[in-house]
Amino acid sequence: GESVGLHLPTLSVQEGDNSIINCAYSNSASDYFIWYKQESGKGPQFIIDIRSNMDKRQGQRVTVLLNKTVKHLSLQIAATQPGDSAVYFCAETYNFNKFYFGSGTKLNVKP
């Protein structure tokens, strides 16, 4: 299967600071990527996506950066809030039928 992995299993940040969550993928043919947020006891929720023909996409307080040269994806969260505490997964696909998920990064936001 595909290999999508995250560099840091746990990230602790102070409330109000910016957070950066990283993800590496192995398939250079992957052309669509999604970040998901999973809160305790819930299913993953879509945060933001990006296609391989883009290197940056912005949403509300979130930005995804894609570096195809080194096969790296990152999620930036501005002004991190306690409600951002969750596990974050990146997912990638090369055929738009199945997505492959990494192992997740837990974000802890300290008040």
Place this chain on the structure above:
Amino acid sequence: EADIYQTPRYLVIGTGKKITLECSQTMGHDKMYWYQQDPGMELHLIHYSYGVNSTEKGDLSSESTVSRIRTEHFPLTLESARPSHTSQYLCASRQGQMMGYTFGSGTRLTVV
């Protein structure tokens, strides 16, 4: 508000029992998926369907089976539960190539 529903949310069952995990979506999505997830770990695809009467095995070997008789319903069945089946099972659906998944809240299964 999620439009994909999984029941039960929690299930504790004895070894050898047959169980069916229910998943229903009201969005009319053609594609539906079952993922297995251990706490805090990555999601592993175990089954998927592209439409009625279409089912495929995923990348993770599983002793479960699925059926897709109706668009909105995608149940997963374990004929004989074992402790190794203890995990969280997530159902998801999507429509269109450029769309991500909509996930249900999951069923946390414990086999004792």
